[in-house]
Amino acid sequence: ASVDKGVDFANYFCTYAFLYHQKEMLSDRVRMDAYYNAIFQNKHHFQGKAVLDVGTGSGILAIWSAQAGARKVYAVEATKMSEHARTLVAANNLQDVVEVIEGSMEDVTLPEKVDVIISEWMGYFLLRESMFDSVVCARDRWLKPTGVMYPSHARMWMAPIRSGLGDQKMNDYEGAMDDWYSFVKETKTVYGVDMSVLTKPFSEEQKKYYLQTTMWSNLHPHQVIGTAAVVKELDCSTATVNDILEVRSTILSSITGGSTRLCGFGGWFDVHFRGSREDPAQKEIELATAPSMNNGTHWGQQVFLFNPPILVSEGDDLNVSFSMDRSKENHRLMDVELSCEVRQSSGEVLPPVRNRFYVE
Amino acid sequence: ASVDKGVDFANYFCTYAFLYHQKEMLSDRVRMDAYYNAIFQNKHHFQGKAVLDVGTGSGILAIWSAQAGARKVYAVEATKMSEHARTLVAANNLQDVVEVIEGSMEDVTLPEKVDVIISEWMGYFLLRESMFDSVVCARDRWLKPTGVMYPSHARMWMAPIRSGLGDQKMNDYEGAMDDWYSFVKETKTVYGVDMSVLTKPFSEEQKKYYLQTTMWSNLHPHQVIGTAAVVKELDCSTATVNDILEVRSTILSSITGGSTRLCGFGGWFDVHFRGSREDPAQKEIELATAPSMNNGTHWGQQVFLFNPPILVSEGDDLNVSFSMDRSKENHRLMDVELSCEVRQSSGEVLPPVRNRFYVE
Numbered sequence: 001a002s003v004d005k006g007v008d009f010a011n012y013f014c015t016y017a018f019l020y021h022q023k024e025m026l027s028d029r030v031r032m033d034a035y036y037n038a039i040f041q042n043k044h045h046f047q048g049k050a051v052l053d054v055g056t057g058s059g060i061l062a063i064w065s066a067q068a069g070a071r072k073v074y075a076v077e078a079t080k081m082s083e084h085a086r087t088l089v090a091a092n093n094l095q096d097v098v099e100v101i102e103g104s105m106e107d108v109t110l111p112e113k114v115d116v117i118i119s120e121w122m123g124y125f126l127l128r129e130s131m132f133d134s135v136v137c138a139r140d141r142w143l144k145p146t147g148v149m150y151p152s153h154a155r156m157w158m159a160p161i162r163s164g165l166g167d168q169k170m171n172d173y174e175g176a177m178d179d180w181y182s183f184v185k186e187t188k189t190v191y192g193v194d195m196s197v198l199t200k201p202f203s204e205e206q207k208k209y210y211l212q213t214t215m216w217s218n219l220h221p222h223q224v225i226g227t228a229a230v231v232k233e234l235d236c237s238t239a240t241v242n243d244i245l246e247v248r249s250t251i252l253s254s255i256t257g258g259s260t261r262l263c264g265f266g267g268w269f270d271v272h273f274r275g276s277r278e279d280p281a282q283k284e285i286e287l288a289t290a291p292s293m294n295n296g297t298h299w300g301q302q303v304f305l306f307n308p309p310i311l312v313s314e315g316d317d318l319n320v321s322f323s324m325d326r327s328k329e330n331h332r333l334m335d336v337e338l339s340c341e342v343r344q345s346s347g348e349v350l351p352p353v354r355n356r357f358y359v360e
Numbered sequence: 361a362s363v364d365k366g367v368d369f370a371n372y373f374c375t376y377a378f379l380y381h382q383k384e385m386l387s388d389r390v391r392m393d394a395y396y397n398a399i400f401q402n403k404h405h406f407q408g409k410a411v412l413d414v415g416t417g418s419g420i421l422a423i424w425s426a427q428a429g430a431r432k433v434y435a436v437e438a439t440k441m442s443e444h445a446r447t448l449v450a451a452n453n454l455q456d457v458v459e460v461i462e463g464s465m466e467d468v469t470l471p472e473k474v475d476v477i478i479s480e481w482m483g484y485f486l487l488r489e490s491m492f493d494s495v496v497c498a499r500d501r502w503l504k505p506t507g508v509m510y511p512s513h514a515r516m517w518m519a520p521i522r523s524g525l526g527d528q529k530m531n532d533y534e535g536a537m538d539d540w541y542s543f544v545k546e547t548k549t550v551y552g553v554d555m556s557v558l559t560k561p562f563s564e565e566q567k568k569y570y571l572q573t574t575m576w577s578n579l580h581p582h583q584v585i586g587t588a589a590v591v592k593e594l595d596c597s598t599a600t601v602n603d604i605l606e607v608r609s610t611i612l613s614s615i616t617g618g619s620t621r622l623c624g625f626g627g628w629f630d631v632h633f634r635g636s637r638e639d640p641a642q643k644e645i646e647l648a649t650a651p652s653m654n655n656g657t658h659w660g661q662q663v664f665l666f667n668p669p670i671l672v673s674e675g676d677d678l679n680v681s682f683s684m685d686r687s688k689e690n691h692r693l694m695d696v697e698l699s700c701e702v703r704q705s706s707g708e709v710l711p712p713v714r715n716r717f718y719v720e
């Protein structure tokens with residue numbers, strides 16, 4: 001299915017055209033430190049080399065690559081942010097090294113193949129935004145066989161959590177339905193039209209909004225109540241778009257706290273900068289977005305909540321089946337099907353809970 | 361310039377596909393009462409007649425038209441809301457009269473010309489959303505020469521106001537700039553990149569967001585500090601798209617309160633249901649969205665703020681020049697140029713203030 005570019009710009013790229021949004025990413029110290037260290041502690045990958053920055057935004061990764069000694073950096077950006085990137089490159093006196101190219105990565109032609117592809121393509125829960133597609137496209141077309149990917153590896157994680165958000169959302173949903181019932185009554189009495197036939201579709205719409213849309217959250221590590229498990233691993237040097245179109249996984253987790261409420265799951269990711277097998281990093285760097293007291297990121301975690309929560313105790317085992325597809329309406333958003341079976345330490349197995357979620 | 365339908369759906373129609381949003385309109389008592397009374401107090405316009413409802417949404421106006429005795433109602437809706445409208449029509453036992461047609465008004469073919477076109481096409485400050493274009497298209501193609509328009513007339517209004525919102529927005533803007541300066545300093549110190557060259561575009565972006573984007577507000581009548589003036593009048597039976605592409609107007613207003621701060625202008629609209637000259641309403645109905653204590657609407661008013669405010673006194677005269685065009689990026693949004701000259705009752709004329717606004 002091909003993507004309508006105009007619609008994609010209206011839906012997706014528009015936010016990246018704001019400096020305000022770029023600044024949010026540029027102010028994320030965990031993100032910035034990881035890329036900065038990955039580049040400057042592995043200068044051998046950059047010195048004298050040709051680099052491609054996929055989605056350069058403000059131009060920051062291209063500029064660092066140049067400062068680390070790259071011979072040439074191609075900095076591709078789809079939005080008008082490219083103009084600011086060009087200004088920034090010149091203000092930092094790197095116009096002879098960094099070439100900013102406005103266009104979709106998919107459409108751009110470079111004069112040479114490159115030694116390094118660097119990109120910050122990760123969306124919420126890694127794959128939201130589907131921007132890795134563009135990185136794969138760039139890699140297959142423009143990376144030398146000996147080239148390295150920055151980052152080189154990525155993983156999706158999930159862990160059971162407790163959270164008050166679920167109760168809150170359930171309250172919101174119930175409030176919306178109470179409103180609806182008064183509305184139906186009033187519309188019948190005052191305006192002579194019976195709307196009750198729309199109660200079911202309205203409640204489904206509201207359920208989707210309040211109870212099935214994943215939420216951004218900056219979880220406290222204490223909210224994680226069991227072992228975290230890897231849902232998906234990607235080797236950025238070899239992964240194909242096909243590898244990420246659908247993510248299916250069965251994961252196991254054990255409750256580690258005392259008795260508590262299992263409210264749902266948190267999802268996050270990490271990426272690693274390891275270079276390639278032939279040309280490994282001198283210093284491996286990790287960018288992690290797990291729940292953390294002091295090292296939170298703008299990605300936070302995505303929260304998948306079940307309602308009502310399940311009472312669990314230390315030693316209970318969770319068997320979770322996870323399945324994620326791209327939304328039919330918008331290939332940059334995800335639909336998730338999650339089901340969870342609790343095997344209590346007594347051996348008893350609770351009836352599985354299952355829910356459909358939308359990562360929007 | 362032709363409109364990309366996919367983009368228009370992504371940008372505009374998407375919200376109307378939610379029952380939640382339709383419910384907001386259906387819960388606006390002022391709006392509902394006006395249409396209800398316009399129909400049921402002028403049944404002669406509907407009895408035995410063919411009616412076209414442009415943008416039927418939930419189907420409410422089509423259902424009322426049928427209940428008022430229409431022989432046939434064509435209810436056209438671009439979004440999937442059409443399915444709910446069809447369900448609602450059947451639940452109210454009107455499926456033999458109301459035919460719900462899913463499609464853009466511009467693309468739909470009817471089997472006959474109609475006696476009445478009814479539509480609730482008004483956006484913020486009347487013309488936002490540019491939906492009147494679709495009503496004009498329907499009228500020129502499907503209304504009998506003797507047909508009537510519901511509503512039949514529309515007016516845009518403006519009046520000088522005082523408001524605390526301007527100070528607040530100026531604070532927000534200054535806060536954003538303070539943040540920016542720390543960000544620039546930190547990025548230079550910690551990451552070795554000088555971002556100061558982006559200060560000007562960032563400040564322009566933030567000014568546009570905080571100081572030049574009009575705001576929705578439910579003004580208290582006391583906040584109106586001078587006479588209101590009509591900016592534009594439309595006869596819905598004859599107006600063309602050309603008549604609304606650009607709105608240019610010079611309006612006069614006199615300060616009526618005591619000494620106060622002129623903070624900007626409020627903009628709103630009213631529409632009237634008067635039938636046609638040959639077939640007038642038995643009972644004329646008005647739908648007004650002016651500042652009101654008890655009869656506020658979901659449209660509220662659009663607020664255009666100047667910064668800093670100007671001190672004015674009773675009897676001061678304002679000479680306002682108003683110019684509104686459609687935004688180049690999105691034909692459903694508006695760009696406004698406003699300038700205001702204060703002639704004090706002493707005869708002294710203050711230097712004019714001028715600002716560009718975006719109705720987004």
Ligand SMILES: Nc1ncnc2c1ncn2[C@@H]1O[C@H](CSCC[C@H](N)C(=O)O)[C@@H](O)[C@H]1O
Pocket residue numbers: 013016017025026054055056057058059060061076077078079081103104105106119120121131134
């Ligand atoms: N297919 C594509 N072609 C070009 N640019 C793309 C793209 N897909 C996403 N982008 C751009 O990639 C950027 C991702 S955000 C990262 C920006 C910058 N590299 C930084 O690390 O701060 C956005 O600016 C977005 O507009």
Ligand SMILES: Nc1ncnc2c1ncn2[C@@H]1O[C@H](CSCC[C@H](N)C(=O)O)[C@@H](O)[C@H]1O
Pocket residue numbers: 373376377385386414415416417418419420421436437438439441463464465466479480481491494
């Ligand atoms: N060109 C067009 N063709 C068909 N429907 C349109 C349209 N432009 C706007 N609409 C629809 O018109 C509706 C306007 S909102 C009003 C809904 C309903 N008549 C009521 O009064 O409650 C929306 O549902 C929108 O999707």
